[in-house]
Amino acid sequence: MGRLRGICRRMGGTLLLILLMGNIAWAEPAAITVSFYDNYPLCFQDEKGMPQGVFIDVLEEVADQEGWELAYEYHTLEEQLNLVAEGKVDLGVAVAYTDTRAKKVRFHGETVYSNWGQIFVGEDYTAVDTLDSLANYRIALVRGAVYSIELEDSFKFLGLEDNFVYVDGFTDVFKAIDVGQAEAGAVARTFGLLNMDKYGVKATAMAFRPVKVKIIGAPGQENRLAGIDRWLLGVQEDSNSKYYDILSRWLREEVQDEVVPEWLVWVLAIAAMIGVLSLGFVSFLRKMVAKQTEELTYLAYHDSLTGLPNRRAMNQLIEKNCQEKGYDFLLIDLDQFRRVNDLYGHEMGDQLLLGFMALVQEYLPESATLSRLSGDEFIILLPRDQGDAIARILLKAIQKPIKVGSEIFEIGISMGLARLPEDGHDYETLTKKAEMAMYQAKGKGRKKIQWFQVEMEERLQQTHWYFRYLREAIERKEFYLVYQPIVDTDTQKMVGVEALLRWKHEEKLIPPSVFIPIAEQSGLIHEIGDWVVREAVEQMIAWRGKSNAPQFLSLNLSAVQLNHEGFVDHLDAMVEAFDVNKSRIHFEVTENAEIERIGQSRIALESLKRRGYRISLDDFGMGYSSMNYLKELPIDTMKIDRSFIIEIGQDRETEILIEELLILARRMNLMTIAEGVETEQQWLFLKEHGCRMIQGYYFGRPVLPDELMQETE
DSSP, X not given: OHHHHHHHHHHHHTHHHHHHHTTOOOOOOSSEEEEEOSBTTTBEEOTTSOEESHHHHHHHHHHHHXXXXXXXXXXXXXXXXXXXXXXXXXXXXXXXXOHHHHTTSEEOSSOSEEEEEEEEEETTSOOOOSHHHHTTSOEEEETTOHXXXXXXXXXXXXXOOOOEEEESSHHHHHHHHXXXXXXXXXXXXXXXXXXXXXXXXXXXXXXXXXXXXXXXXXTTOHHHHHHHHHHHHHHTTOTTSXXXXXXXXXXOHHHHTTSSOOHXXXXXXXXXXXXXXXXXXXXXXXXXXXXXXXHHHHHHHBOTTTOOBOHHHHHHHHHHHSSSSOEEEEEEEETTHHHHHHHHOHHHHHHHHHHHHHXXXXXXXXXXXXXXXXXXXXXXXXXXXXXXXXHHHHHHXXXXXXXXXTEXXXXXXXXXXXXXXXXXXXXXXXXXXXXXXXXXXXXXXXXXXXXXXXXXXXXXXXHHHHHHHHHHXXXXXXXXXXEEEXXXXXXXXXXXXXXXXXXXXXXXXXXXXXXXXXXXXXXXXHHHHXXXXXXXXXXXXHHTTOTTOOSEEEEEXXXXXXXXXXXXXXXXXXXXXXXXXXXXXXXXXXXXXXXXXXXXXXXXXXHHHHTTOEEEEEEXXXXXXXXXXXXXXXXXXXXXXXXXXXXXXXXXXXXXHHXXXXXXXXHTTOEEEEEOOOSHHXXXXXXXXXXXXXESTXXXXXXXXXXXXXXXX
16 A cells, blocks of 8 residues: 555656646747837948847847847837837847836846947037036937936926937937037947047047946846856856957947946046036036945845845855865755746746745844845855855755745745865866755755765766767768557557657767767757657558558657747657658657746647647656646557556556546557567557557567568568
């Protein structure tokens, strides 16, 4: 009874969770729409109407890393802000951050470029250095630009009469000065320095409004904005990275150093303007500058959501204070946090993170430093030998549900720990090793604690080895397929085959359990999967006309393939290139795949079934939510996992469970295949209880095509 109860608990314990997720279906749009406007060299439209500039190149690099397809639309800045806020465009580039804008659109965390505004005048005009003198000129401003709003507010505050000329872009500002529609204009400093000679204008000493220039997203684009931050974090500290290559390509030497300006530079620039203004205005500007400096400094070293120290602050703390003493470095990851965002939205997810942060802080000693790494990952820096105790306290504390509004969440955490300085002297190295340990903890079943061990790094190096040679395996023809017969239980005749992938590298046979996960993580699974489909279907056609030819071919699909945009159309086009009946091709999905991934795969599976293919649920009964899969997914065949079959004749409780599964399958009009049949006793039991088909060593091992035909004659 113990085994039966354990199985039932595993299958029932997650039923409620899967019922909640069963109806969730998500699909990427065909392309991410990106708005850009006139702000050379950050973004602009070239003579052929194509998008160009620093932000375009940055976004293309991110898109290449994330696998995005981008579609660009040219607008004015004002149009861009409105379209993104309304969700009619996904992303917008080269937008200065302000609190007001952040209430309408989403900003990513890292800064692509820092800049400030500057006043330029025509070459024939006397340079201005005060707002009073500037008020004598017609001033060209870009509608809705940060610098325009700053100048408008300053004029109103001083009661100055304005004579503003509004245009759509920075180029239009200089054109207005050039043709005499205005005598002065406010533009981004970088744009002005790079274009003033072309339009015959000159810079003044009036500089204002330091800003962080970023990419914006419509509501719901938080994951994509996070992808941009991931890329920036990986390249901004490396002076030889593609990020700095992009800056060098677009910026002249005199403005390249202003990418991340020192606070002192722009404070002095503003101070120069302050010095010539009235005493009252001086006081006002000083307060404004001090407040802005404080805010920008805070944002540079703190997470915008939680207010905790960020990556930059922790890196600085470790470098300055933690080298002589020993410390424990604890990384926490919230288990299946993505499900909360999918079910309840990102705002609820943010509130849950804040609730989790508050809970953790209750149990930390004053000597600990808590920070947010990214997403749902947190870092705790602790004095030596406190890591294990604090980790166990937190593991116990998190058993208490977290209430957010009217919702109650029961979440789990996995923790990885590293030691400073033994495992690393810097933040990046410690994070990398703590993450290795954390993923090892997840592999043990979540809600676990794991210290970093040198062997983990060795395994990672081994993974890199496999990744390197996987790329070449198809070209070198190191992959091949073997076929295992699926037989009719009554007649013992072969009715179908399952195609199984094998990899032989330099006379060494590498198990699929090793290389398939690496192929999935790297994205190579798509290329490998295409090869498998073409090879197997060609073999099926080659068998056509033989008396013992299998009636159907079974192929395994990865959840990574199913969740890839356009996969079903791509797969269907490959099969249609062959003269084969689609109903004779059965696609198998594995029941023990991550639950979220299978849930998201439902649309793809339904589309495959509508096109005539058959769907099999492999390894049925291994865990998570078998019953709910039968209910929610378009399954034709249930494949009972071999872990049940090997208990036939040894455990009566398991036999009863198998009998019930076969009854369930008949009532749901599902075909059944028993996997791993190795003895006559197992075959006879399954035959007696109505299992339609059998697969296992008792009837045949996976073999090459010619050998299969000889064995089944």
